[in-house]
Amino acid sequence: xxxxxxxxxxxxxxxxxxxxxxxxxxxxxxxxxxxxxxxxxxxxxxxxxxxxxxxxxxxxxxxxxxxxxxxxxxxxxxxxxxxxxxxxxxxxxxxxxxxxxxxxxxxxxxxxxxxxxxxxxxxxxxxxxxxxxxxxxxxxxxxxxxxxxxxxxxxxxxxxxxxxxxxxxxxxxxxxxxxxxxxxxxxxxxxxxxxxxxxxxxxxxxxxxxxxxxxxxxxxxx
Amino acid sequence: xxxxxxxxxxxxxxxxxxxxxxxxxxxxxxxxxxxxxxxxxxxxxxxxxxxxxxxxxxxxxxxxxxxxxxxxxxxxxxxxxxxxxxxxxxxxxxxxxxxxxxxxxxxxxxxxxxxxxxxxxxx
Ligand SMILES: C[S@@+](CC[C@H](N)C(=O)[O-])C[C@H]1O[C@@H](n2cnc3c(N)ncnc32)[C@H](O)[C@@H]1O
Ligand SMILES: [Zn+2]
Numbered sequence: 001x002x003x004x005x006x007x008x009x010x011x012x013x014x015x016x017x018x019x020x021x022x023x024x025x026x027x028x029x030x031x032x033x034x035x036x037x038x039x040x041x042x043x044x045x046x047x048x049x050x051x052x053x054x055x056x057x058x059x060x061x062x063x064x065x066x067x068x069x070x071x072x073x074x075x076x077x078x079x080x081x082x083x084x085x086x087x088x089x090x091x092x093x094x095x096x097x098x099x100x101x102x103x104x105x106x107x108x109x110x111x112x113x114x115x116x117x118x119x120x121x122x123x124x125x126x127x128x129x130x131x132x133x134x135x136x137x138x139x140x141x142x143x144x145x146x147x148x149x150x151x152x153x154x155x156x157x158x159x160x161x162x163x164x165x166x167x168x169x170x171x172x173x174x175x176x177x178x179x180x181x182x183x184x185x186x187x188x189x190x191x192x193x194x195x196x197x198x199x200x201x202x203x204x205x206x207x208x209x210x211x212x213x214x215x216x217x218x219x220x221x222x
Numbered sequence: 223x224x225x226x227x228x229x230x231x232x233x234x235x236x237x238x239x240x241x242x243x244x245x246x247x248x249x250x251x252x253x254x255x256x257x258x259x260x261x262x263x264x265x266x267x268x269x270x271x272x273x274x275x276x277x278x279x280x281x282x283x284x285x286x287x288x289x290x291x292x293x294x295x296x297x298x299x300x301x302x303x304x305x306x307x308x309x310x311x312x313x314x315x316x317x318x319x320x321x322x323x324x325x326x327x328x329x330x331x332x333x334x335x336x337x338x339x340x341x342x343x344x345x
């Protein structure tokens with residue numbers, strides 16, 4: 001059992017502006033834990049979390065991959081970046097935080113270099129304008145407002161993620177039923193030669209949550 | 223925390239700015255030195271991913287001239303100690319980073335680099 005990261009330094013005040021870890025977060029932690037042995041055997045050098053929020057997932061990854069990996073985390077919300085940095089130090093994981101949208105600014109230098117990517121995106125279906133506004137505001141609404149099919153933000157990242165992944169790299173995505181996971185999977189395979197698997201699903205209230213794991217079709221199966 | 227390691231991974235992404243857009247140049251920086259745990263494996267893992275010249279030049283801009291101009295073949299202890307210090311112990315807390323090509327300026331505040339662009343600047 002890998003313990004859930006210590007978040008005792010974060011307060012209700014932080015969670016007014018930053019996403020508080022919830023069932024989706026914990027499902028992602030469980031998926032990473034189930035893959036821990038494989039992830040260690042890949043000898044990951046670069047870990048990247050997009051939309052890190054509280055930083056809970058990055059700190060947890062730090063416990064799996066250890067101090068010889070680099071931990072990068074981005075969030076569009078500057079308060080989330082601050083929480084992520086604090087969660088890193090609280091859990092003795094050096095998380096390098098960047099306030100940006102998705103991986104812009106990092107993309108050029110990280111091409112083909114990232115061994116493990118995690119993204120728990122704003123996946124809730126909303127009006128498209130609501131998602132766009134939330135992206136502009138860069139506050140807590142951006143944690144969930146996902147626009148049409150809940151895919152507005154995720155789709156932008158799905159177009160570029162294959163360029164970031166190292167040859168044996170893996171990408172873990174949180175998705176809900178409304179996102180149309182089979183469609184995501186076939187599109188990623190056809191357009192970007194990324195094969196995928198739903199590795200974990202759980203029902204939490206009204207949400208049917210899944211973790212989808214992607215890798216290059218050329219990557220060896222472990 | 224903007225450390226030189228993070229800085230070595232950031233490039234300008236203003237629309238149309240695709241060459242000579244790296245490394246970003248530090249301006250008006252406030253620096254803090256903070257000790258970090260030394261880990262030789264981490265340094266060796268990461269060395270091949272660094273843009274060496276950019277690292278040496280940026281370290282010099284921040285007042286550290288301990289790194290050799292060429293990446294050495296032999297990674298002795300003294301070199302690794304210096305590399306550790308340059309990559310991980312120099313924290314830029316405030317200031318900005320300017321693109322050498324289009325001169326766009328990216329602020330650093332509270333140790334966090336802000337790479338966000340306005341809608342019309344996005345490539
Ligand atoms: C569902 S929350 C997940 C937070 C955290 N990773 C977790 O699992 O608890 C989604 C996060 O993505 C961030 N986000 C939304 N749009 C983003 C974008 N375009 N680029 C980067 N982060 C974004 C939000 O600010 C929020 O922190
Ligand atoms: Zn530029």
